[in-house]
Amino acid sequence: MNxxxxxxxxxxxxxxxRTNFTISNVTEYMLPKLKEALYLHIENNTPVLIIRPAFEVFSGELATLDGxxxxxxxxxxxxMTRFPTRRHKSLKESHYGLAxxxxxxxxxxxxxTRLIEIVKG
Structure with a gap:
């Protein structure tokens, strides 16, 4: 159950x-007191949080958190304009992250809470 x-x-x-903007099914948030963006994407009525691909080294640890x-x-x-771009299924590059x-x-x-600890180092 999600x-x-x-x-x-x-x-x-x-x-x-903090919320910066909402465009259709994507809302940009900033972590509290930090300049780190994350995105809330509503995918088939299911909310998904997306973080920068730079955090890929921590994705295994984050995925072990309960729930x-x-x-x-x-x-x-x-x-997801604050994230890097790469080519994916089209001629144009698109922003991407970890969901x-x-x-x-x-x-x-x-x-x-864990993401804030990781960002603060």
Whole structure:
């Protein structure tokens, strides 16, 4: 069972993640007190959080958190403008990142807390 869109947004707001913009089914968030972006993408009514591909070395660790499930292929979307680009299934390059799904609001909190620790080093 995956977390609902509303529960995901509530969890991110409670963690003090700032919203920058929403374009169709993608919302850009910034980690609290940091200049690190992540994206909430609604995919078939399922919320997915996408982080920068630079964190790939930590994806195994993040996926072991209770209720966190990594998608093992890069997630591409043109609206993820703070992320790098690469060619994927077209002639144009597209922004990409690492996608994660969550079971509960608590799993989102564990994930964001650990991500903040990783960013702060």
């Amino acid at each position: 977390i609902s869109q509303d529960d995901m947004r509530t969890a991110l707001n409670e963690l003090e993640c 966190v499930h990594a998608q093992y292929d890069y997630h591409h979307n043109a609206q 994660f799904k969550f079971e509960t609001a608590e799993s989102v909190k564990l994930f964001i």
